[in-house]
Amino acid sequence: MRAGSPDRAGRLRFQVLGPVRAWTGDRPVDLGPPQQRAVLAVLLLHAGRPVSVPQLVDALWDEWPPPRAVGTVRTYISRLRGLLEPDRLPRQDGQLLVSSGGGYALRVPGEALDAAGFEERLGTARRLRGAGDAAGAYEQLRGALALAEGVPLAGLPGPYAQRQRDRLTELHITAQEELFGCVVELGGHAEPMGDSIAGLRAFxxxxxxxxxPQALLMLALHRAGRQAEALAVYAATCRTLDAELGTEPGPELRAQYEELRDGSAGHGSAPAAGAGRGTGPATGPATGTGPATDPGSGLATGPGSGSARDHARPSRPARDPADFGGPSPVPAQLPSDIADFTGRTKAVAHLATTLRGADGARAPVVATLSGLGGVGKTALALHVAHSARARFPDGQLYADLQGTGRAPADSGAVLTHFLGALGVAEGAVPDGLAQKAALYRSLLADRRILVLLDNARDGAQVRPLLPGVPGCAVLVTSRTRTLALPGADQVDVEVMDEAEALELFGAVVGAERAAAEPEAARQLVAACGGLPLAVRIAAVRLASRPGRTTAGMVSRLSEERRLDELRVGDLAVEATFRAGYEALDPGPAHAFRTLALGGLPTFCRAAAAAMLDTTDDEAEAAVETLVDAGLLEAHGDDRYRYHDLVGLFARRLGEHHDSPEERAAAQRRLFDHAQRHGDDVAAAHAQRLLSDSRQGTGPYGPAETALRESRGPDHASSMDVDKDKDKDMGMGMGMDSDLVSAMDAHELALVRAASARGRYGPARRPAARRRWFLERPDNVRRPGDGVRCLGRVPPFGRHLRGATRPKEP
Structure with a gap:
């Protein structure tokens, strides 16, 4: 039974010969994120044998585990138990995923795993063929190959998954060889010889x-009466082995050639498994004895090196592609460079050095650029690619992989596009992904081509599009940081610092106009959080309105309006973030909305666990998923943060998807967590929630300034801004009295922490804000302990003396 075929009996079945999947009966099981599926794959492929926790850690991370690797593994195990045995009662021992010998074992029957069925059929086919039953072996091999659904363990990270991917790939290729051997031996009784030759030629x-495979093709052509073609295959193979490996054919292939040349090859058995040197790990063109090739992609999955002789030889001219329909073109597919590209000096220099390394590399050079949507990954990659064009005289290929869209680009369709650009006639393009990838790599052999793959979804989408030989280079942009491309140089593209953002702003709006309002320009790029897309949109809007001032644009970028204002034409910051958000599963999407409610500058996994009402390990898994998706930033060990604009977007989503009670409950849990964990955490949280430092506007400077402005000529307008600020800190949001009391408690913690250090600055703004709140005509609350404590601190007492008097009834 195929892994994905219906099973009405409700049995649990697993697939690893492709993306890792599971079904209970005919109902798919959501196995969670890639690393969790990788843990499941390790357990499945150990076939019921116990796997220790250190083994699982090594399988996922090898020599570079994260600080809490063991806790993360145990979290994955706990989740998998719930997924595989959803009806198990709390504290009841599991029957499938069990603890055993200090580790874990997955007790499922062998027939539940497609890989076990594949290997069993392969062994049966070998026994049948050894007994002379080629027809029976043919049927077993067809059944085995029908189980494969693509690249084994597709998309799984970790060294164990890579090793098993190579092993299963080699078994798949060996099974294909043996199937073609049966076809040739049966002489057209299994399938028409013409179809067999076509498939064998592609293989x-x-x-x-x-x-x-070359020997089988020679024999099949000979038996079809195509003697000259059979001998031509041998000649071509000799040239390939000499050019790529500096060696001659092995004794079995030479013997096959001599039989064909002498006319002595009859209709006996086809070459047996193990004939020739080519039965080791599969190799792509010009990769030497490199790593195995993924079925369904034809791509080397390991680092790949080639022989030493490959690197000592000078490069040769490109192969003649006349057989593919015309002269060899030089593709130049890069979109135009960004005319006003600015900044990124270090990143540009680093990537330029990486591309220069393609000259003496032992494998194609690959660099991945990852980061937040709108951070300028594509602009940076295009700028570097154009700067390096002279180093890649055979052309540049480009594809938008649409990784953040609802329908990511199909790798096979991209290969068809690339093959056409390389001169392959439409009718000569193979049908299968593996065949397209093989032809693509063959055409790139001995050519110096730069490939830019923009907006990639994951490694499985990218791997078939990588060249197979040194001399070529690939730039990949993606929001995810876990593409898992072997040997890739990973570049994190960060937001711009103030100087870079001001330079970009001036380049778009004009240097003279930017210099006319320097302070407003700094406020504008700060409101944009240094995000290049946001800065560009704001600058374009200004440039299109010559009469509008920069200060006027800043005033339009209040927190409530900011995302709405940062759009022009088909560019919009919110749309860019939404594309990444909509690619999330429901669990991470909920975490994305909820964690933004805290408004903290940074937070740890314990704070995340409090807001999400879950364990530390599960919270860490959720935030790491958001980091991998480019929606959250890792900021040191166990610290995470939202970009300001992403936080605004997340809170806006929460208002539409989550009830006020849910949001208030999450905030209350965070307040409680801050109280339980000491003054430092509480003070940091109170400072964030009760300050307006993110806005940089309004009357909340030092306390004296705040009070003076609140009573000055612009009192009414200040009140409006203050109401916005109160909304930002939790006032006027329908919070219940418990929450407001919690905020009083946090003010108290803030002042205690400040007093202990002799630093009162962090409490000035809460003091001024609380006095204004207490003096509002509609306020009926008595001052809390936090306010009275603020009044006792000498620097603030004079500002709160009046505010702390009880109101007249």
């Missing part, structure tokens, strides 16, 4: 350094 082209 041999996909694996030009494996000698057995």
């Amino acid at each position: 041999a082209a996909e694996h030009p350094l494996r000698e057995r």
Whole structure:
């Protein structure tokens, strides 16, 4: 039974010969994020044998585990138990995923795993063929190959998954060889010989350094009466082995050639498994004896190196692609460079050095650029690619992989596009992904081509599009930081600092106009959080309105209006964030909305756990998922933060998706957590919630200034701003009295912490704000302990003396 075929009996079944999936009967099971699925794969492939926690840590991270790797593994195990046995009662021992010998074992029958069925059929086919039953072996091999759904363990990270991917790939290729051997031996009784030759020719082209497919193709052509073509295959194989490995064919392939040349090859058995040197790990063109090739992609999945001789030889001219329909074109597909590109000096220099390294590299050079949506990954990649064009005279290929959209680009469709750009006629493009990838790599051999893959979704989408030989280079942009491309140089693209953002602003709006209002320009780029897309949109809007001032634009960027204002034409900051958000599963999406409610500059996993009402380990898994998706930033060890604009977007989503009671409950849990964990945490939280430092506007400077402005000529307008601020800190949001009391308690914690250090600055703004709140005509609350404590601190007592008097009834 295929892994994905219906099973009405309700049995649990697993697939690893493709993306890791599971079904209970015919109902799919959501197995969670890639690392959790990787843990499941390790347990499945150990076939019921116990796997220790250190083994699982090594399987996921090898020598570089994160600080809380063991806790993360145990969290994955706990979740998998719930997914695989949803009806298990609390504290009841599991029957499937059990603790055993200091580790864990997954007790499922062998027939529940597609890989076990594959290997069993392969072994049966070998026994049948050894007994002379080629027809029976053919049927077993067809059944085995039908189980494969693509690249084994597709998309799973970690060294164990890579090793198993290579092993299962090699088994898949060996099964294909043996299937073609049965077809040739049966002489057209299994399937029409013409179809067999076509399939065998594509298979041999996909694996030009494996000698057995070449021998099978020679024998099939000979038996079809195509003697000249059979001998031509041998000649081509000799040239390939000499050019790529500096060696000659092995004895089995030479013997096959001599039989064909002498006319002595009859209709006996086809070459047996193991014939020729090409039965080791599969190799793509010009990769030497490199790592295995993924079925369904034809791509080397390991680092790949090639022989030493490959690197000592000078580069040769590109292969003649005349067989593919015309002269060899030089593609130049890069979109235009950004005319007003500014900043990024260090990143540009780093990537330029990386691309220069393609000259003497042992494998294609790959660099990944990851970061928040709108941070300028594509602009940076395009600028670097254009600067390096001279180093890649054979052309530049470009594709938008649409990784953040609802329908990411299909790798096969992208390969068809690339093959056409490389001169392959439409009718000569193979049908399968593996065949397209093999032809693509063959055409890139001995050519110096730069490939830019923009907006990638994951590594599985990218891997078939990578060249197979040194001399080429690839730039990949993606919001995810976990593409898992072997040997890739990973570049995190951060938001711009103030100087870079001002330079970009001036480049768009004009240097003279930017210099006319320097302070307003600084406020504008601060309101944009240094995000290049936001700065560009604001600058474009200003440039299109010559009569509008920068200060006027700043005033339009209040927190409530900011996302609405940061849009022009088809560019919008909110739309960019939404594309990443909509790619999240429901759990991480809820975490994204909820964690923004705290408004903290940074937070740890314990604070996240409090807001999400879950364990520390599960909270860490959720925030790491958001980091991987480019929606949250890791800021040191166990610290995370939202970009200001992303936080605004998340809170806006929360207002639409989560009830006020849910949001208030999450905030209350965070307040309680801050109180339980000491003054430092509480003070930091109170300072964030009760200050307006993110806005940089309004009457909340030092306390004296705040009070003076609140009573000055602009009292009414200040009141309006103050109401916005109160809304920002939790006032006027329908919070219940418990929450407001909690805020009083946090003010008290804030002042205690400040007093202990002799630093009162952090409490000035809460003091001024609380006096204004207490003096409002509609206020009926008595001052809390926090306010009275503020009044006792000498620097603030004079500002709160009146506010702390009880109101007349």
